[in-house]
Amino acid sequence: MKRQPTxxxxxxxxxxxxxxxxxxxxxxxxxxxxxxxxxxxYPQYLVMLVLWEQDGLTVRELGQRLQLDSGTLxxxxxxxxxxxxxxxxxxxxxxxxxxxxxTDAGLALRDQASGIPECLAQxxxxxxxxxxxxxxxxxxxxxxxxxxxNED
Amino acid sequence: MKRQPTxxxxxxxxxxxxxxxxxxxxxxxxxxxxxxxxxxxYPQYLVMLVLWEQDGLTVRELGQRLQLDSGTLxxxxxxxxxxxxxxxxxxxxxxxxxxxxxTDAGLALRDQASGIPECLAQxxxxxxxxxxxxxxxxxxxxxxxxxxxNED
DNA sequence: GAAAATTGAATTGTACACAATTTAATTTTG
DNA sequence: CAAAATTAAATTGTGTACAATTCAATTTTC
Numbered sequence: 001m002k003r004q005p006t007x008x009x010x011x012x013x014x015x016x017x018x019x020x021x022x023x024x025x026x027x028x029x030x031x032x033x034x035x036x037x038x039x040x041x042y043p044q045y046l047v048m049l050v051l052w053e054q055d056g057l058t059v060r061e062l063g064q065r066l067q068l069d070s071g072t073l074x075x076x077x078x079x080x081x082x083x084x085x086x087x088x089x090x091x092x093x094x095x096x097x098x099x100x101x102x103t104d105a106g107l108a109l110r111d112q113a114s115g116i117p118e119c120l121a122q123x124x125x126x127x128x129x130x131x132x133x134x135x136x137x138x139x140x141x142x143x144x145x146x147x148x149x150n151e152d
Numbered sequence: 153m154k155r156q157p158t159x160x161x162x163x164x165x166x167x168x169x170x171x172x173x174x175x176x177x178x179x180x181x182x183x184x185x186x187x188x189x190x191x192x193x194y195p196q197y198l199v200m201l202v203l204w205e206q207d208g209l210t211v212r213e214l215g216q217r218l219q220l221d222s223g224t225l226x227x228x229x230x231x232x233x234x235x236x237x238x239x240x241x242x243x244x245x246x247x248x249x250x251x252x253x254x255t256d257a258g259l260a261l262r263d264q265a266s267g268i269p270e271c272l273a274q275x276x277x278x279x280x281x282x283x284x285x286x287x288x289x290x291x292x293x294x295x296x297x298x299x300x301x302n303e304d
Numbered sequence: 305g306a307a308a309a310t311t312g313a314a315t316t317g318t319a320c321a322c323a324a325t326t327t328a329a330t331t332t333t334g
Numbered sequence: 335c336a337a338a339a340t341t342a343a344a345t346t347g348t349g350t351a352c353a354a355t356t357c358a359a360t361t362t363t364c
Contacts, residue, residue, distance in 0.1 A: 006204045006262065009269035012217065016283050017179045017272070018198060019290035022219055024176035025321080026297045027169045032322090043350060046170060052158045060312060065164065067174055070313050072351050079349080096312040096359050110158065117161035120169070125296045131168050134289055138171035141286070144277045145178045177351080184352095195320060212342060222343050224321050231319080248329050248342040 030123050034116050038109055044080055045113070047073075051086065051102050052110045058097040085109065182275050186268050190261060196232055197265070199225075203238065203254050204262045210249040237261060 012018055028042045035045050043066075050057065050065050057065070059073050066073075077100060080086045085106035091097040121131065164170055180194045187197050195218075202209065202217050209217070211225050218225075229252060232238045237258035243249040273283065 007266055010201055010262065010266060011205055012198070012201045013291075014287075015201070015269070016276075016287040016290075017183065017194075018201075018218075019287045019294070020172065020176045020179055021194075021198070023290040023294045023297075024172045025219065026294045027172055029322095030297060031169065041349065042169075042173075046164070046173070049162055049164045049167070049170075052162060053164060058312080059314095066170075067177065068350090069352065071315080071353080074314055076350070090313095094312085094360070098313065110162065114159055114162060117167070123297070123300060124168075124293065125300055126293060130289075134293070135166075135168040135171045137282075137286055137289075138168075138175040139165075141276065141278060142171070142175045142178045145175075145182060145275070148275060148277055181352095193319065210342080211344095220320090221322065223323080223345080226344055228320075242343095246330070246342085250343065 027120075027124075030120055031116070034119055038112055039083055040109075043068075043072075044076060047076065047080065048085070048106065048109065048113070051100065051106065052113075055102050055107075057100055058091070059100065060097065062100060080106075179272075179276075182272055183268070186271055190264055191235060192261075195220075195224075196228060199228065199232065200237070200258065200261065200265070203252065203258065204265075207254050207259075209252055210243070211252065212249065214252060232258075 008014060031042050031045065035042060038045075040048065046066055047062060050062055059070055059077065062077075063069055063073055077086060077088060081088055084103055087101045087103060089099050089101070091099050121128065124131065126134075160166060183194050183197065187194060190197075192200065198218055199214060202214055211222055211229065214229075215221055215225055229238060229240060233240055236255055239253045239255060241251050241253070243251050273280065276283065278286075
C-alpha cells in the first residue's frame with residue numbers, strides 16, 4: 001500500500017517559479033531596513049523611482065511602468081500623498097486621469113535614497129556583471145511571458 | 153532652474169530587484185489560469201507541492217521550506233482545510249506543534265496538478281536548460297542573501 | 305448631437321506577506 | 335520542582351496584489 005512518489009516535475013526545488021518567488025521576497029527583505037528610515041515600503045519605493053525619473057505621470061502610466069493596476073496603486077498613492085511625498089490631481093484635459101506629482105519633500109527624498117542601490121549591491125555579495133546578466137535574463141523572461149499568446 | 157537628473161543607479165530599468173519582482177509576478181500570473189480549475193492560489197499550490205513531497209509536516213517546517221511565517225501560513229492552511237485538502241491537528245508529543253496532513257482529496261489533487269509544470273514550461277517559451285540555469289542562479293542568490301550577515 | 309461604447313480611477317472583496325504581540329506548551333535553571 | 339526562558343501557533347494590524355464591479359468622463363457611431 002505504498003504511496004506513489006511525487007514526480008520530479010512537482011518537486012519544489014525543481015521549480016523555477018519558486019526560485020523566483022523566494023528570491024524576490026528575499027531581496028525585498030534586504031530593502032526593508034534600508035527603506036524604513038525613509039518611511040517607504042518596497043512597492044512605494046518603486047513608485048518613487050518612476051517619479052524621480054519622470055514626474056507628472058497618471059495612475060495608468062505608473063501602472064504600465066510597474067505592471068500594477070489601479071486596485072493596487074490607488075491606495076498606495078493615497079499613502080504616499082498622506083506622507084506628503086506626492087500630490088494627486090485630476091487632469092484638466094481629461095478629468096478621468098489623475099496626475100501624480102512629487103512634492104518638494106518627495107523630490108528631496110531622492111538624495112536620501114541615492115545610496116541604496118550601492119548598499120544593496122554590497123548586501124547581495126554578487127559581482128556587478130552577474131547582477132546585470134541576471135537582471136537582463138529576468139527582463140527577457142518577463143518580456144517573453146507578457147508577449148506570449150497566454151498573456152494579453 | 154533645471155532639476156538634477158536621476159542618477160543611473162536609481163533608474164527603474166537598472167534594478168535587479170524590479171526585474172525579479174516583475175518576473176515573479178508575471179510567472180505567478182501564468183499559473184493563475186492553470187490553478188484556478190484546481191481551486192488553488194499560487195501560494196496554496198506551493199504548500200501542496202511541499203506536502204505531496206512529504207506529508208505530515210508542522211506549520212513551522214512548512215514555513216522553513218517556503219520561507220513563510222505563521223502569520224501567512226495559518227490563514228492559508230485554514231483555507232486549504234476548509235477546501236477539504238488538508239487536516240490540522242495538534243501533535244501528541246508536543247502540543248505546541250500543529251501537524252498538517254493531506255486528505256485523500258488533497259493527495260488526489262496531485263494527479264490533476266501533474267501536467268502543470270510541463271504546461272508552464274511551454275508557456276514560458278524558454279529552453280529547458282536556460283530555465284534550469286536561471287533557477288539555479290536564483291537559488292544561489294537567495295542562499296547568498298539568507299546567509300549574509302544582514303539577514304539572520 | 306444623443307445613445308452606445310470605451311476608458312481611467314476608484315471601490316469592493318479575497319488572499320497573501322510580514323512585523324509585532326499574545327497565548328499556551330515545553331525546557332531550562334537556580 | 336517552581337520560576338524564568340524559550341518555542342510554536344495564532345492573532346492583530348498594515349500594506350500590497352489582483353479580479354470584478356462601479357462611476358464618471360470621454361469617444362464613437364448612427
